[in-house]
Amino acid sequence: MSNAHALPVSDTAAEDARRFQANLELLAEMSRDFAVSRDLDAALLKAVDHITCSVDAEGGALFLLDDAQENLECVACVGATEITGLVIAADKGIVGRVVQNDLGEIVRDVSKDPNFFGGVDEKTGYTTKSILCAPLTVKDERIGAIELINKRGGDGLFDPDDLHFLAALASSAALAILNARQAEALVEQERIKRELELAREIQSSLLPQAGSDGAAIAGVNQPAREVSGDFFDHFPLDDGRVCFCLGDVSGKGMNAALLMAKTASLYRCLGKAVLSPGRLLALVNREICETAARGMFVTMVGGIFDPRTGVVKLANAGHEPPLLLTPEGEFQAFEADGPPLGIIADPPTKDGYPETEIKLNGGSLWIFTDGVTEGYIDGEGTELGDAGVKRILMETGGKPLMERLETVVGVIKPGEYGMRDDVTLLGVVDDVAARPAAEVQAASAAAGSETVMFLRLPARADRLKVIRQAVRSALEYLVCEDEMTEEVILAVDEACQNVVRHAYGGRDDGEIAVELRRDGDDFLVDIQDFAAPVDLEAVKSRDLDDIRPGGLGVHLIREIMDDVQFVTPPAGVGNLLQLRKRLKTKAGAS
């Protein structure tokens, strides 16, 4: 063995070397324990055991400071007495003094130390003679201390070498504890991050899908963090109009996101039934006031757009003014005329938030959060500003809506610490050329026509006589010529009996609505049911060679009226048959 020929070394040097070696091994082992253990307490107990054995003490305990640094708790204990779970004030006892002074100590005779806490000995009957204690510290961060009790053998007293050795082990243990804690925190952070990602997914599912290129309403939302306090929405109403909104919840982060989810859900749910943005905002406001956390509020614009007329009805609860861009290239801002939602439960007026009617006339309307105007467009803190938004909207005129929205959002650069704020923008474009042709016709016909009579009654055979009499009265009122009167009565009766016989499939609780109108020189009859839409193929005119009863009614209607067509009902439900015939008045009538 090569050691046999080594130079003789002093006892102390040999002891140092042995301890150094032991120290290294112990450190390596402790590091492994901490690395593989998911249970910090179990790893600590193992460490205390190792250290106690290495120093050859009768007992050992490890104390950790709580988060508030007010108390020390014994989290691991071996040997002499079991004190795991013991909590003492962070400045009490010898261990407290060591932590406060951040300095290891040998107390050779505890009975002479004023700080010695004899409570444990009294309870256990064990006699503590000597204590060796070293702080657990990493840089300036105090974590706790390790305390060893009664050296085995000899005089039972610790010596400075023991302290030296314990101090070295303690600082290693401190580092290991800190690492383990950080690893734990990292796992927690990962978990929170995953939850935030999930929250973001759920939140973005609350936003409407991006529309097609020809969409009249679309929006974009770019959250500054995982989740956003901004939102927008748009959804079709039964009457062919489109309800939309854009809002900004005060604050950021999870609580803003939750209030956003609530507000957006309320708006969408109520928006399908309450066809007035002003009343809608008032309802949402009341709900938020009743339940939202104090100090949080929502600025919001709600509106309804009619793509057939290009008219927007708007209500603004404390939000940035929406911008109207006219086809002539002029901008007009619509200031808020009500407070943000969630502040005062009572609405500004008895009808809710005031409404503004805006005729787009082929122009467009833009609603955005302050994240757009206050977004940085370079690395020097230059904000996009109102002027910047307007400039981009002008420059992108004629482009598809989504492209215009993305251009605006695209110029906003994330700063050094990410996006400054959530960026949300919604556009409503009135494309006159793209207005649905049939709808425009129907709308204009409706607009220019005068209702003579409107009936809504059960779709039953015994009510057909009532309808015939009503049609007769209406035609008399219009001084319609006799022959035409009789024919039109037949045509309307035939159309109505088709509803009675077929529309509700034998149910007798259905309803039929008949509207008689005069449109200039024409007489118009709208016959609407509220049943499932019919297969138009099945309602074709009768083949004249075939005199089966079924098709005869339709044949009569077509024979009598100038124009017969199914149109989309304004409310989007049921079937609407529109009959039209040039009005023949009695000779001499004006």
Add this chain to the structure above:
Amino acid sequence: MKHEVKEAGASVVVAFEGDIDLQTSPAAREALLEAVGMGKPVVVDLAAVSYIDSSGVASLVEALQTAKKGGQDLTLAAVSEGAMRVLKLARLDAVFTIHDRVDDAV
């Protein structure tokens, strides 16, 4: 709608009065088929019919077809202005034999 069935000479005369529409045409149809079932020539008196719709006309057509199958005659008589208008619109005025007066038909 009301109806009356009587025998006149060798024929059965079914006379209707009032509106024949979706509500009443099932009764009209039943009366017509019953009359045809008597096996004699049938004359349908439409003088007092104020209104007839496609379901009423369909009943007449069905009765005619049934009669023809049995080799019987079914004719219309004294057709009111309103009923004639509908028959013409349905282009069925040529399908039926139509007499001006009931007496001419029996």
